Amino acid sequence: MGLFRYTIRTFGRELALILIAAIWWVPFYFLITVSLKPADELYTNPSGLPSHVEFSNFSSAWEGVGGVTLGDALKSSAIITAGSIAALIVIGSLCAYAIARREGRISTGLYALFVFGIIIPFQLGLIPIYVTMRKVGLAGTYPGTILLYTGLLMPLAVFLYTGFVRRLPRDYEEAAYVDGASRLRTFIRVVFPLLRPVTATVAMLATVIIWNDFFIQVIFLSGSPRLTLPVAVYSFVGQYASQWNLVFAAVIITILPLLAFYVFAQRQLIKGFSGGVKS
Amino acid sequence: MSSSSSPVEDTLGGTAGRPGSRLRSPTFRRTRSLTGIPLLWALPGVALVVAFIYVAFGAGAWYAFTSWDGVSASAPWVGLDNFKEIVNDPSARDALWHTLELTAAFVILVNVIGLSFALALNRTVKSRNWLRAALFAPVIVSPIAVSYVWQYIFAFTGPLNSLFGTLGLSSWQHDWLGDPDWAIWTILVLLVWQYAGLTMSFYLAGLQGIPEELDEAAAVDGASTAFRLRRVTLPLLAPATTVSVALTTIFGLRVFDQVVGLTEGGPGGATETLATQVYKQGFVQGRFGYSAAFALILTALVAIVSLTQIAVLRRREARL
Numbered sequence: 001m002g003l004f005r006y007t008i009r010t011f012g013r014e015l016a017l018i019l020i021a022a023i024w025w026v027p028f029y030f031l032i033t034v035s036l037k038p039a040d041e042l043y044t045n046p047s048g049l050p051s052h053v054e055f056s057n058f059s060s061a062w063e064g065v066g067g068v069t070l071g072d073a074l075k076s077s078a079i080i081t082a083g084s085i086a087a088l089i090v091i092g093s094l095c096a097y098a099i100a101r102r103e104g105r106i107s108t109g110l111y112a113l114f115v116f117g118i119i120i121p122f123q124l125g126l127i128p129i130y131v132t133m134r135k136v137g138l139a140g141t142y143p144g145t146i147l148l149y150t151g152l153l154m155p156l157a158v159f160l161y162t163g164f165v166r167r168l169p170r171d172y173e174e175a176a177y178v179d180g181a182s183r184l185r186t187f188i189r190v191v192f193p194l195l196r197p198v199t200a201t202v203a204m205l206a207t208v209i210i211w212n213d214f215f216i217q218v219i220f221l222s223g224s225p226r227l228t229l230p231v232a233v234y235s236f237v238g239q240y241a242s243q244w245n246l247v248f249a250a251v252i253i254t255i256l257p258l259l260a261f262y263v264f265a266q267r268q269l270i271k272g273f274s275g276g277v278k279s
Numbered sequence: 280m281s282s283s284s285s286p287v288e289d290t291l292g293g294t295a296g297r298p299g300s301r302l303r304s305p306t307f308r309r310t311r312s313l314t315g316i317p318l319l320w321a322l323p324g325v326a327l328v329v330a331f332i333y334v335a336f337g338a339g340a341w342y343a344f345t346s347w348d349g350v351s352a353s354a355p356w357v358g359l360d361n362f363k364e365i366v367n368d369p370s371a372r373d374a375l376w377h378t379l380e381l382t383a384a385f386v387i388l389v390n391v392i393g394l395s396f397a398l399a400l401n402r403t404v405k406s407r408n409w410l411r412a413a414l415f416a417p418v419i420v421s422p423i424a425v426s427y428v429w430q431y432i433f434a435f436t437g438p439l440n441s442l443f444g445t446l447g448l449s450s451w452q453h454d455w456l457g458d459p460d461w462a463i464w465t466i467l468v469l470l471v472w473q474y475a476g477l478t479m480s481f482y483l484a485g486l487q488g489i490p491e492e493l494d495e496a497a498a499v500d501g502a503s504t505a506f507r508l509r510r511v512t513l514p515l516l517a518p519a520t521t522v523s524v525a526l527t528t529i530f531g532l533r534v535f536d537q538v539v540g541l542t543e544g545g546p547g548g549a550t551e552t553l554a555t556q557v558y559k560q561g562f563v564q565g566r567f568g569y570s571a572a573f574a575l576i577l578t579a580l581v582a583i584v585s586l587t588q589i590a591v592l593r594r595r596e597a598r599l
Binding site for chain 1: 316317320321322324327328330333342343396399418422425429432436472480484536554557562570585
């Protein structure tokens with residue numbers, strides 16, 4: 001214990017780290033200061049603090065582009081993220097429970113199907129999915145996009161849930177079942193509440209992945225009125241190129257919901273992201 | 280199996296469903312057994328994965344050998360023509376090369392920096408929780424959105440050049456995004472900035488699994504810091520390193536958002552990557568067969584990385 005004390009060298013290391021973290025945050029400094037600058041200061045004063053705070057940048061950015069306000073985009077992002085997560089949790093937990101609580105070749109095979117699904121990149125499959133969804137009218141809709149994300153992230157959800165259920169003792173659920181509750185009722189009332197930690201991990205990872213994803217959203221939602229925030233910002237830059245104060249206001253509106261969430265849940269989030277290493 | 284187990288184990292142990300378990304004490308006799316959750320419960324999940332991952336993957340791989348335009352009813356089979364075109368077209372070859380050089384540089388830098396952060400933060404530093412949170416923050420920020428901040432920083436009239444000007448280093452000033460030789464490295468800077476916090480968290484999780492006594496014992500025995508790092512810490516970090524290197528390699532191979540946000544593939548195609556080609560050839564130009572060929576190459580590269588990772592982890596487990 002006593003060996004790794006706080007010495008003068010530790011202090012030096014701490015100062016160096018604080019300096020590095022400050023450098024790491026320089027982009028956030030520009031993001032905030034530029035978003036609050038009046039337009040004429042963008043070139044006369046690119047790096048300093050704004051002479052006065054120009055909140056109207058945010059109301060201008062909020063107007064969005066092509067009739068889609070950032071409010072609309074925020075709504076689309078929220079609907080798609082929330083809808084996909086709800087589906088992932090319901091379908092994923094049931095599926096993983098059935099796989100984890102059964103023995104035999106079928107469940108082993110199904111588990112392998114999901115684990116292998118994690119490492120298959122989605123880009124190749126996206127081409128036929130896009131063409132099919134366009135044909136049946138699901139491209140550019142909420143249900144189509146939610147269905148797509150649910151399918152693509154299902155392997156991750158089932159993998160996380162199955163690992164957790166396997167470590168869960170059967171005592172509680174067997175007691176409830178012996179007491180006469182149906183299998184489904186046992187799952188809903190007894191098992192699902194016990195899965196809370198892994199449900200939180202699934203929800204957090206899926207939130208960050210879906211909220212920030214651009215590739216799928218620009219393909220499936222471009223040209224529809226249901227632009228999400230990443231696509232709206234992209235279109236916004238297309239229209240307001242080099243009006244950096246407005247662009248940065250739009251960027252802040254895009255990243256703020258997740259950053260706010262991060263402030264409250266950073267410990268769990270970092271743990272959720274680095275969870276794969278423990279094994 | 281059952282022949283070797285003693286009667287005591289049979290009464291105490293809980294292998295449910297075995298014929299012998301019926302003979303346990305009558306109070307424990309089960310009228311209903313929970314084993315055998317209906318497989319039907321797994322069906323929606325299985326159907327989704329089969330449709331959106333396996334069938335889609337198979338159909339996409341098929342398209343890679345056709346000249347399909349995404350509209351016609353038929354997709355004419357063209358054999359290896361798409362791949363021949365990629366090999367013979369300098370701009371397509373460049374996209375592959377950019378992806379590989381960017382990935383290699385990214386994987387090395389982001390892992391070295393993330394590991395350094397983790398080692399520096401591990402133990403004793405008082406503000407470690409704050410620092411960890413600050414360095415991880417870029418990971419959860421929308422890549423396309425934050426790319427525009429970096430586009431501003433790297434702009435010719437932007438803060439980076441103006442900083443060099445103030446420091447009297449005008450010869451360092453460049454048109455970072457407009458110069459074909461420099462543009463790709465701006466993407467590298469952005470990628471490393473965004474994901475160093477992620478690799479740091481992998482290595483921190485790995486470090487937590489190393490008992491402090493081990494490092495302490497080596498230190499008491501007179502091992503230098505460098506020796507301890509090389510012979511004690513790094514070998515024990517191998518699992519974290521494997522995961523971190525594999526994941527960042529896949530991130531690098533798939534790079535898309537940061538390219539679109541910083542350079543849109545320009546100037547003059549100098550920053551096109553496999554993923555931007557998948558998007559542009561297919562979803563913009565409508566050459567879905569050709570686009571699928573790029574995606575198939577991307578998939579093959581990712582598969583090589585993933586399978587190597589699994590093999591490395593397996594072999595290490597076998598050795599332990």
